[in-house]
Amino acid sequence: MKEYVLLMVSAALVNNVILARFLGLCSFMGVTTRVDAATGMGMATTFVITISSMADWAVQTFLLEPYSLGYLRTVTFILVIAAAVQFTEMTVKKVSPPLFQMLGIYLPLITTNCAVLGVALLLVEGRMSFISSTLFAFASSIGYSLVMVMFAGLRERLALVDVPRLFAGPPIGFIVASLLALAFMGFSGMSTS
Amino acid sequence: MINPADSSTDFSAPSMNEGLAHVVAVEGNVVWLEPEQTGSCGGCAASGSCGAKGIGTMASRLEYRRFKIDNEANLFVGERVVIGIPDNALIKAAITAYAIPLATLLLAGALAQWRFGNDLATMAAMVTGLLVGLGFSRVGAGRLLTQGDLAPRFLRRARPGEVCNQP
Numbered sequence A: 001m002k003e004y005v006l007l008m009v010s011a012a013l014v015n016n017v018i019l020a021r022f023l024g025l026c027s028f029m030g031v032t033t034r035v036d037a038a039t040g041m042g043m044a045t046t047f048v049i050t051i052s053s054m055a056d057w058a059v060q061t062f063l064l065e066p067y068s069l070g071y072l073r074t075v076t077f078i079l080v081i082a083a084a085v086q087f088t089e090m091t092v093k094k095v096s097p098p099l100f101q102m103l104g105i106y107l108p109l110i111t112t113n114c115a116v117l118g119v120a121l122l123l124v125e126g127r128m129s130f131i132s133s134t135l136f137a138f139a140s141s142i143g144y145s146l147v148m149v150m151f152a153g154l155r156e157r158l159a160l161v162d163v164p165r166l167f168a169g170p171p172i173g174f175i176v177a178s179l180l181a182l183a184f185m186g187f188s189g190m191s192t193s
Numbered sequence B: 001m002i003n004p005a006d007s008s009t010d011f012s013a014p015s016m017n018e019g020l021a022h023v024v025a026v027e028g029n030v031v032w033l034e035p036e037q038t039g040s041c042g043g044c045a046a047s048g049s050c051g052a053k054g055i056g057t058m059a060s061r062l063e064y065r066r067f068k069i070d071n072e073a074n075l076f077v078g079e080r081v082v083i084g085i086p087d088n089a090l091i092k093a094a095i096t097a098y099a100i101p102l103a104t105l106l107l108a109g110a111l112a113q114w115r116f117g118n119d120l121a122t123m124a125a126m127v128t129g130l131l132v133g134l135g136f137s138r139v140g141a142g143r144l145l146t147q148g149d150l151a152p153r154f155l156r157r158a159r160p161g162e163v164c165n166q167p
Helices: A002-014 A025-030 A035-064 A070-095 A097-103 A106-111 A114-125 A130-158 A170-189 B004-008 B044-049 B087-115 B119-147
Strands: B016-027 B030-035 B067-070 B080-086 B153-157
Touching: A002 A130, A002 A170, A025 A130, A025 A170, A035 A070, A035 A114, A035 A130, A035 B087, A035 B119, A070 A097, A070 A114, A070 B119, A097 B087, A097 B119, A114 A130, A130 A170, A130 B087, A130 B119, B016 B087, B016 B153, B030 B080, B067 B153, B080 B087, B087 B119
Parallel strands: none
Antiparallel strands: B016 B030, B016 B080, B030 B067, B080 B153
16 A cells, blocks of 8 residues: 555656656646646546556557567557547547537647656556556646646736736746746655655 | 736636637527637637647547537627636536546546456456446536536627737
8 A cells, every 4th residue: 555655646746747757848838827727637638647558558568568569669659548538538528518518628639748658658667567557647647737737826826916028928937837846856855764 | 016916807707718719600599609729828819830739639620619609699600709618617527527537447446456456357447437437427517517517608709819818
């Protein structure tokens, strides 16, 4: 149990997908103008990363490893991610068409989100069991969502303050993002003892 | 020093998440609207040159995302309008669509791992949990729809050249 908790804390905070591994930066800067939009994007990404990592683990364990097809890993994972996004789209549309109309905008953005592929490749490198890899993927995406929502909250406040013209807009956003990354570096010294 | 937020922000106004759409058909008292494609930057007017629309996904084909509203503003085909949904609606919708199935998936996986300790059994339990969660989502979405939380509302006609997130 303890190892699962440590794995999840490590994936979500210490090795945060955005602020430590620098993956998914396009959506980090692009979809964080409002907290609710960032929350929607975060939840959609969490769902897709978890589902696709499960599928990627199965493909890696039952297809790529036994037949020594490791050189096809990246291409295969891209296909699996695209299929997971399609599956999510079709499922949400089937479950509730109004939900699909409201949330559909986030799904195409996930297809081009490098964090999804990055997490899948990381869990293969880690040679984890199925439950560990699923929890690792889930915790990584929770870390992604947490940073998205935090940054969106900061940007909503930034929109209300009198920023010098030179720094207004993206420049002050990058400065805030770097301060947030520095703050997250504090987690790297955590000890379990 | 005067904080601009004090004079320009009305916190008592109901907050809406705004988006742009254009009228594609008028049927009696109802108009069909098609949302404008937004990239990750929210720049709808520049969507023609945007590369972040998704590749071959259903939601990137806008005709799949058409919706209808009452034509109270006497709209015509081709007009651009600003539509809105309440701020909380998006979060409620995301929880219903994604968080519920994910919670049941993880719960089923954790229970199977604790009970059997086998990867294949855990995988089967997670898929079952996902399906059960999707059933719950369907019920939750029906409830949201009945309450009217998912219905977009007409706010105003769009100004020429107006893009998303423009103050």
